[in-house]
Amino acid sequence: MPFARKRPKDINAGDRRFLMGMRLSGIAVLLLLLSLLFYLYRLAAPALERFGVWNFLRGRDWNAVEEIYGALPFLYGTLLSSLLALFFAVPISIGVALFLNDIAPRRLATLLGFLVEMLAAIPSVVYGLWGLFVFVPFMRQYIQPPLLQYFDFLPLFEGAPYGVGLLTASFILAVMIIPTITAISREIFRTVPAVQREGALALGATRWEALRLAVLKPSTIGLFAAGVLGLGRAMGETMAVTMVIGNRPDISTSLLAPAHSMASVLANEYAEATSDLHMSALAGIGLALFLLSFVVNASARLVIWRVGRAWK
Amino acid sequence: MKKFLAICTLASASAMAAPTLINGAGATFPFPLYSKWFSEYAKVKPGVQVNYNSIGSGGGIRQLLDNTVHFGASDAPMTSEEESKSTVKVLHVPTVMGSVVVTYNLPGVTKALRLSPDTVAGIFLGKIAKWDDAKIAAENPGVALPKTAILVATRSDGSGTTAIFTDYLAKVSPEWKSKVGAGKSVKWPVGLSGKGNEGVTGLVKQTPGAVGYVELIYALSNKLPVAEIKNVAGNYVMPSIESTTAAAQGVQIPEDFKVSITNASGKKAYSIAAFTYLLVYEKMKDPAVTAELVALMKWALTDGQKFAKDLGYAPLPAALAKRALGAVAKVKAEASANVAR
Numbered sequence: 070m071p072f073a074r075k076r077p078k079d080i081n082a083g084d085r086r087f088l089m090g091m092r093l094s095g096i097a098v099l100l101l102l103l104s105l106l107f108y109l110y111r112l113a114a115p116a117l118e119r120f121g122v123w124n125f126l127r128g129r130d131w132n133a134v135e136e137i138y139g140a141l142p143f144l145y146g147t148l149l150s151s152l153l154a155l156f157f158a159v160p161i162s163i164g165v166a167l168f169l170n171d172i173a174p175r176r177l178a179t180l181l182g183f184l185v186e187m188l189a190a191i192p193s194v195v196y197g198l199w200g201l202f203v204f205v206p207f208m209r210q211y212i213q214p215p216l217l218q219y220f221d222f223l224p225l226f227e228g229a230p231y232g233v234g235l236l237t238a239s240f241i242l243a244v245m246i247i248p249t250i251t252a253i254s255r256e257i258f259r260t261v262p263a264v265q266r267e268g269a270l271a272l273g274a275t276r277w278e279a280l281r282l283a284v285l286k287p288s289t290i291g292l293f294a295a296g297v298l299g300l301g302r303a304m305g306e307t308m309a310v311t312m313v314i315g316n317r318p319d320i321s322t323s324l325l326a327p328a329h330s331m332a333s334v335l336a337n338e339y340a341e342a343t344s345d346l347h348m349s350a351l352a353g354i355g356l357a358l359f360l361l362s363f364v365v366n367a368s369a370r371l372v373i374w375r376v377g378r379a380w381k
Numbered sequence: 382m383k384k385f386l387a388i389c390t391l392a393s394a395s396a397m398a399a400p401t402l403i404n405g406a407g408a409t410f411p412f413p414l415y416s417k418w419f420s421e422y423a424k425v426k427p428g429v430q431v432n433y434n435s436i437g438s439g440g441g442i443r444q445l446l447d448n449t450v451h452f453g454a455s456d457a458p459m460t461s462e463e464e465s466k467s468t469v470k471v472l473h474v475p476t477v478m479g480s481v482v483v484t485y486n487l488p489g490v491t492k493a494l495r496l497s498p499d500t501v502a503g504i505f506l507g508k509i510a511k512w513d514d515a516k517i518a519a520e521n522p523g524v525a526l527p528k529t530a531i532l533v534a535t536r537s538d539g540s541g542t543t544a545i546f547t548d549y550l551a552k553v554s555p556e557w558k559s560k561v562g563a564g565k566s567v568k569w570p571v572g573l574s575g576k577g578n579e580g581v582t583g584l585v586k587q588t589p590g591a592v593g594y595v596e597l598i599y600a601l602s603n604k605l606p607v608a609e610i611k612n613v614a615g616n617y618v619m620p621s622i623e624s625t626t627a628a629a630q631g632v633q634i635p636e637d638f639k640v641s642i643t644n645a646s647g648k649k650a651y652s653i654a655a656f657t658y659l660l661v662y663e664k665m666k667d668p669a670v671t672a673e674l675v676a677l678m679k680w681a682l683t684d685g686q687k688f689a690k691d692l693g694y695a696p697l698p699a700a701l702a703k704r705a706l707g708a709v710a711k712v713k714a715e716a717s718a719n720v721a722r
Binding site for chain 1: 436437438439440442443460462463530532537538539540541561562563564565566567568569572573574575576580583584587588
């Protein structure tokens with residue numbers, strides 16, 4: 070009898086403890102984020118005070134010897150390489166996702182889907198080494214010379230065929246974000262009710278028309294969000310980019326010119342930044358990257374959330 | 382009997398279980414040698430275990446100042462700003478010498494290129510942009526130089542190698558000194574940058590027409606062609622262990638060993654050479670660690686020197702090693718010392 074009396078009480082206590090634990094975990098994430106932001110800001114404060122936030126962000130000079138630090142070349146490199154990567158990756162990813170979801174036989178779809186996910190599992194330094202030793206020579210020999218030869222009237226293709234550079238980095242990034250965008254696009258296509266496709270086909274639409282009107286069109290906003298999440302991943306990518314982008318803090322209109330990125334400069338200079346101001350300027354770049362990724366990811370989540378609600 | 386043996390093993394195991402731990406961090410440049418040293422030393426003295434993190438000279442200095450390691454290691458001497466952050470004097474103990482080489486990729490050119498300081502500075506300033514430039518051609522008669530553009534490859538990460546190389550360029554070229562300066566990371570006037578020695582090696586190896594700078598050991602082990610550099614005496618000198626040693630001989634080395642030996646005046650001296658240092662506090666807190674660290678440094682400056690050559694570093698000249706030993710003997714443990722755990 071005492072046993073029976075004790076049990077419900079215990080369960081209640083357990084429930085309470087469980088609830089408490091879960092709440093603590095939730096709060097911990099929030100605290101982690103805030104403390105990260107706080108410490109980054111505290112570390113970056115000397116540089117931001119010295120140059121002013123606005124001047125730091127738009128400064129084009131990065132010179133550790135003269136202690137002048139401006140973040141613009143890195144902002145430019147990160148944004149442009151990521152957006153270009155997105156430009157290459159989105160059509161391919163949507164194509165793959167549509168193929169896997171609507172066209173491929175189920176067995177092939179399972180296999181292909183698995184392979185695409187495997188791409189995401191490859192460590193980024195492996196992409197970087199492959200880029201440096203295989204892809205860069207390929208770009209230098211077969212891609213960049215014809216671009217320079219036939220499109221030299223465009224300011225986009227100027228200079229020498231170095232192999233490394235912004236365009237090369239964008240290609241590598243595109244390969245790296247394809248799995249992310251494909252996976253999310255597939256999820257979005259799955260939310261389209263089968264009745265809708267069948268309805269379109271029943272009304273006499275061809276397969277292309279059915280996919281376009283019944284699947285792609287209602288998915289537009291979701292696909293946008295998938296792209297933005299891919300963008301977030303591309304912006305934070307470090308090792309692969311730093312090995313192929315050329316690491317030159319310059320702003321050039323040419324896509325073949327070497328450039329730099331925010332994540333690369335952190336990886337490159339953090340270990341040997343002896344002066345306090347150098348360290349602080351690097352923290353400032355870290356803070357800017359943090360906020361940029363945060364905004365990009367948050368906006369994507371917001372869009373996905375709204376789409377999900379609209380479907381319900 | 383079996384029981385007795387078991388007890389013996391247990392007893393000796395517990396005696397072995399508490400080795401003295403020495404923690405260090407710093408330069409990547411001498412890391413291959415240091416890791417060899419510390420593993421060899423563990424054989425000589427099984428009770429001592431050295432952990433060395435090759436996180437870069439800057440990181441080593443910072444960790445020493447934060448008291449998270451017992452010793453630091455750096456390719457460049459500490460600046461007065463850095464030294465002012467410590468209340469206790471930091472000793473610079475030179476361990477070996479290394480050199481930085483100019484390497485290039487010129488298909489068809491088999492003879493080693495000869496470069497004067499002016500030409501090297503001109504190339505890295507971007508003023509000499511083609512391989513068949515008159516300046517290069519004048520120094521290399523008989524060499525069929527290609528008409529291609531020079532692609533300059535540099536280090537993108539902050540590095541002691543860069544510090545040594547730019548220290549040299551700032552000494553030989555007033556224009557370099559005013560336009561770029563010297564440091565672990567500088568704003569390069571031209572070219573591409575790769576991360577680490579492997580990044581620069583990759584760029585140079587794959588790009589016909591490229592030129593870059595790496596540590597001697599990297600050029601040796603990757604069989605890269607290296608340039609002969611014209612020294613102060615007017616001789617073109619191939620980088621090697623002998624010519625690196627020669628660089629230290631023409632230089633007056635001060636009491637605290639903080640000296641740059643680039644652009645040395647010796648006849649056979651290679652111009653782009655440098656000491657690498659261990660950084661230790663003169664007064665340390667833990668007597669056991671202090672004694673072991675002093676013993677370790679003494680070993681490195683004597684028996685340890687023989688491992689240097691195989692790994693591409695030049696051993697210290699005997700007289701200098703003796704002076705360094707004298708400096709090491711000054712390191713004392715003091716209960717009141719507020720540093721180094």
